[in-house]
Amino acid sequence: MEHYDVIIIGGGAAGFFAAINTAEMNPDLHIAILEKAKEGLQKVKVSGGGRCNVTHAEFIPSELIQNYPRGDKELLGPFHQFMTGDTIEWFEKRGVALKIEEDGRMFPESNSSQTIIDCFLTEANKHKVDVFYSTTVQSINKHHEYWELQTNKNNFHAKNIVVATGSSVKVWKLLEKLNHHVVKPVPSLFTFNVNDKRIKNIPGVVVQDVLVKVLNSKLESQGPLLITHVGFSAPAILKLSAWGAIELAEKNYKFQIEINFINQDFQECLETLKDIKQALAKKTVLKFSQFELPKRLWQQLVLASTIEESTKWAEINKKQLEALATQLTKAVFNVDGKSTFKEEFVTAGGVDLKEVNFKTFESKLHKNLYFAGEVLNIDAITGGFNFQNAWTGAYIVAKNISN
Numbered sequence: 276m277e278h279y280d281v282i283i284i285g286g287g288a289a290g291f292f293a294a295i296n297t298a299e300m301n302p303d304l305h306i307a308i309l310e311k312a313k314e315g316l317q318k319v320k321v322s323g324g325g326r327c328n329v330t331h332a333e334f335i336p337s338e339l340i341q342n343y344p345r346g347d348k349e350l351l352g353p354f355h356q357f358m359t360g361d362t363i364e365w366f367e368k369r370g371v372a373l374k375i376e377e378d379g380r381m382f383p384e385s386n387s388s389q390t391i392i393d394c395f396l397t398e399a400n401k402h403k404v405d406v407f408y409s410t411t412v413q414s415i416n417k418h419h420e421y422w423e424l425q426t427n428k429n430n431f432h433a434k435n436i437v438v439a440t441g442s443s444v445k446v447w448k449l450l451e452k453l454n455h456h457v458v459k460p461v462p463s464l465f466t467f468n469v470n471d472k473r474i475k476n477i478p479g480v481v482v483q484d485v486l487v488k489v490l491n492s493k494l495e496s497q498g499p500l501l502i503t504h505v506g507f508s509a510p511a512i513l514k515l516s517a518w519g520a521i522e523l524a525e526k527n528y529k530f531q532i533e534i535n536f537i538n539q540d541f542q543e544c545l546e547t548l549k550d551i552k553q554a555l556a557k558k559t560v561l562k563f564s565q566f567e568l569p570k571r572l573w574q575q576l577v578l579a580s581t582i583e584e585s586t587k588w589a590e591i592n593k594k595q596l597e598a599l600a601t602q603l604t605k606a607v608f609n610v611d612g613k614s615t616f617k618e619e620f621v622t623a624g625g626v627d628l629k630e631v632n633f634k635t636f637e638s639k640l641h642k643n644l645y646f647a648g649e650v651l652n653i654d655a656i657t658g659g660f661n662f663q664n665a666w667t668g669a670y671i672v673a674k675n676i677s678n
């Protein structure tokens with residue numbers, strides 16, 4: 276049996292951040308990380324397309340929480356303790372400069388997630404955190420004041436444990452044995468599969484600002500849209516996938532969406548089209564894109580309105596104009612399935628937030644049992660917010676344990 280003051284289960288983003296900060300705040304504590312894989316921080320490695328989107332340049336807690344479909348209310352207090360500005364400072368103090376991209380996402384200046392991993396490994400080593408790799412925690416039990424952890428190797432014993440195992444179903448089952456409730460996990464941050472003639476041959480087309488609504492639902496979102504080889508992606512879709520993670524899972528990822536490509540309502544668009552018809556009477560409709568739409572998309576929407584390739588504006592009848600206005604402002608697409616967004620995906624669901632004290636991230640059911648990161652029922656839209664949840668929770672855990 277190995278004894279420690281603090282054992283962190285899971286050597287991912289939250290686990291390393293908790294261990295390093297606890298060790299730094301209280302050098303007297305004997306701390307270990309138990310990590311199932313041969314190496315830690317594997318998600319950090321692949322995150323942000325290998326660049327690691329560490330956090331987001333949003334510095335007002337009440338604004339920051341708007342990016343969390345689950346966990347927004349609970350994170351407001353914690354963000355007043357440790358948030359994006361603190362993350363930037365934390366890394367800078369340890370020699371990792373971060374940069375802001377136009378959309379607010381923040382990456383290491385090196386553009387490599389390895390910089391973050393190297394920083395964590397150096398810090399853990401410097402503060403004498405013991406890291407046990409290829410060590411899977413298989414049971415968690417409390418004996419008097421101490422936690423006993425059985426692993427595939429040694430057994431461990433600690434006063435405090437931090438569960439930072441991300442979206443591990445096996446660990447959620449162990450936590451259920453300790454009477455914690457786990458909200459059923461479903462994927463979040465995915466793209467929509469759409470097999471439709473209008474978009475089949477135009478992958479790579481981007482529309483900067485569209486409104487997407489899920490029909491027969493309250494779900495809607497606005498932002499950039501990307502047409503891919505298999506359907507739709509980019510923030511307008513990813514935000515829907517996050518806010519609708521549970522609802523869309525219930526629909527088995529089969530539903531209809533309505534897209535407004537031009538940010539005008541149907542009537543407004545129809546009037547504009549009538550003006551264009553007058554102004555460009557002798558020009559071929561297909562040839563010149565309107566509403567600043569990418570030409571390839573414009574052409575598909577025109578063809579879908581039963582306007583032929585050679586038709587001139589003067590030849591369009593009322594029905595065709597209405598059909599075109601419909602395609603531009605309320606085009607309906609059938610979604611059938613989802614695909615993985617390679618840059619970032621997360622799991623919605625996890626330990627029920629009602630059972631956690633968000634001043635400390637300690638379990639309300641068991642003393643000296645803490646949680647940090649994706650193990651909790653907290654997740655965010657894409658942009659660096661998921662890591663920020665891991666850093667914030669882990670920092671607050673460290674502060675409390677080190678006291």
Ligand SMILES: Cc1cc2nc3c(=O)[nH]c(=O)nc-3n(C[C@H](O)[C@H](O)[C@H](O)COP(=O)(O)OP(=O)(O)OC[C@H]3O[C@@H](n4cnc5c(N)ncnc54)[C@H](O)[C@@H]3O)c2cc1C
Nearest residue numbers: 285287288289311322323328412441619648649659661662
């Ligand atoms: C491809 C991809 C890209 C992403 N990119 C970004 C991004 O750029 N920005 C962003 O904010 N978020 C990103 N995310 C989300 C982000 O990676 C997670 O939210 C974050 O890693 C959660 O941290 P965590 O420490 O809670 O969990 P994890 O990082 O998943 O770590 C959990 C650790 O626990 C270990 N473990 C599990 N079970 C056991 C056990 N029984 N015993 C011992 N160890 C165990 C696992 O092996 C793992 O190492 C991305 C996710 C993916 C999949």
